[in-house]
Amino acid sequence: MTAGGDAASPKTARNARPLLAAILVARVLRHDPVAAMTTLFFEDGELRAPLIDDPVGATVEVRIDASDVSIALSRPMDVSITNRMPGEIVEIEWLAPPYVRVTFSLGSTRMHSLVTGESVERLALVEGLRAWVMIKAVAISGQDLSRLRSPERRPWPSGRSSSRESR
Structure with a gap:
């Protein structure tokens, strides 16, 4: 360290870790009550997560924090x-040092790793480098899942019928 204190001084403020996440839309594929795990299917693969209450077939939104994504x-x-998927950077x-956001393409899905x-x-x-994205199943908690509502059919106004019904 120099006399002026310009090298890594203890007074240097640490940078806060950035909050980065990928949001995936997935369908509940199956539940394994023995292992207490749920398998979720999304456009580019499957994810295993701790058991959730949503029924098989339900659509959920999954939030995966970049800090929970490792690279191999x-x-x-x-x-x-548990969750290991091939992709391309x-x-x-x-x-801000020391952080770097590495974004992967898993196909249609973009996944960030911090x-x-x-x-x-x-x-x-x-x-352009091909590598593996790894996400711990326990990183996908119930608070990271939210059930998506499907649009409801719009009812006909009362007293009206469709053109097919009037024939």
């Missing part, structure tokens, strides 16, 4: 993380 360069096999955005610049450099992450 090779297919993760011997890990406890489509954007790397350097935020990592440090050190991880980006160590893994040599670049746009």
Whole structure:
């Protein structure tokens, strides 16, 4: 450290972790009461989450925080993380140090991962690189799921009939 204190001084304020998330629309595919897990189907794959109350077939919105998304360069096999999906890095955005947002394309879905610049450099992450997105099932909690309402059919005004009914 220099006499003026310009190197990493203890007085340097830490930057707050950015709040970044992906919102997925998914359908409840099945429940496994023995494992207390629910399988959710979304456009680019399946997610396992702790058991939810919504019935099979219900549509839910899933919020996945970027800080809960990890990256692996090779297919993760011997890990406890349940949700592992291949994707391609489509954007790397350097935020306030030490944070970097890495955005993946899983097909139609964009998924963000919040990592440090050190991880980006160590893994040599670049746009166009194929890698694996990993999300712990326990990171998808009930508070991250909200049931979506389907639109209701619009009733005919009382006293009116459709053109088919009048024939």
